Amino acid sequence: TQLLEQSPQFLSIQEGENLTVYCNSSSVFSSLQWYRQEPGEGPVLLVTVVTGGEVKKLKRLTFQFGDARKDSSLHITAAQPGDTGLYLCAGDDFGNEKLTFGTGTRLTIIP
Amino acid sequence: DTGVSQDPRHKITKRGQNVTFRCDPISEHNRLYWYRQTLGQGPEFLTYFQNEAQLEKSRLLSDRFSAERPKGSFSTLEIQRTEQGDSAMYLCASSHYPSGRTGELFFGEGSRLTVL
Numbered sequence: 548t549q550l551l552e553q554s555p556q557f558l559s560i561q562e563g564e565n566l567t568v569y570c571n572s573s574s575v576f577s578s579l580q581w582y583r584q585e586p587g588e589g590p591v592l593l594v595t596v597v598t599g600g601e602v603k604k605l606k607r608l609t610f611q612f613g614d615a616r617k618d619s620s621l622h623i624t625a626a627q628p629g630d631t632g633l634y635l636c637a638g639d640d641f642g643n644e645k646l647t648f649g650t651g652t653r654l655t656i657i658p
Numbered sequence: 659d660t661g662v663s664q665d666p667r668h669k670i671t672k673r674g675q676n677v678t679f680r681c682d683p684i685s686e687h688n689r690l691y692w693y694r695q696t697l698g699q700g701p702e703f704l705t706y707f708q709n710e711a712q713l714e715k716s717r718l719l720s721d722r723f724s725a726e727r728p729k730g731s732f733s734t735l736e737i738q739r740t741e742q743g744d745s746a747m748y749l750c751a752s753s754h755y756p757s758g759r760t761g762e763l764f765f766g767e768g769s770r771l772t773v774l
């Protein structure tokens with residue numbers, strides 16, 4: 548099992564600020580996904596990145612896959628209270644679509 | 659299709675009792691996964707099925723845990739002789755494999771277990 552470390556573990560910022568969440572591993576992944584989870588619900592997919600160096604944008608969220616496919620980042624611009632939640636990265640290390648999840652970043656946006 | 663459903667949503671039991679959780683995946687999905695999640699942490703892989711075949715079981719999973727998917731549709735996860743350390747959210751997810759580029763897992767809302 549490959550470990551995925553996320554940082555920071557907790558982040559609390561004011562509405563309108565920008566933030567970046569990191570997902571790091573010493574192992575290479577064939578693909579990496581980001582999920583968001585709200586209390587009492589299961590995680591919901593935000594994006595999948597496959598190619599090293601790939602950048603994907605989803606409205607105010609920008610996702611980047613590292614060139615070596617060992618790490619990823621999620622950048623949120625002008626954070627809004629609706630962005631509050633637990634952000635999880637998840638890697639597919641053998642290309643068999645069995646995901647290993649990261650340790651999670653709990654984000655709180657203060658109005 | 660109403661998505662992945664899990665039952666019960668909450669279970670409180672005494673230490674030493676057995677509990678069973680059920681997961682009904684999205685009907686056309688051939689893969690079904692079980693994960694365990696403790697508060698504020700990422701989901702930890704337990705086991706997964708492709709159709710009725712159990713492809714992998716986590717080495718972290720003790721012999722007290724068993725999962726089945728007898729007809730390749732719904733699945734059950736049983737925990738025997740529960741311990742307080744088993745208290746967690748048990749998440750089920752399903753997917754269609756191979757999925758193409760996304761590899762998306764569709765999660766249920768989870769079954770929360772509290773062992774007293």
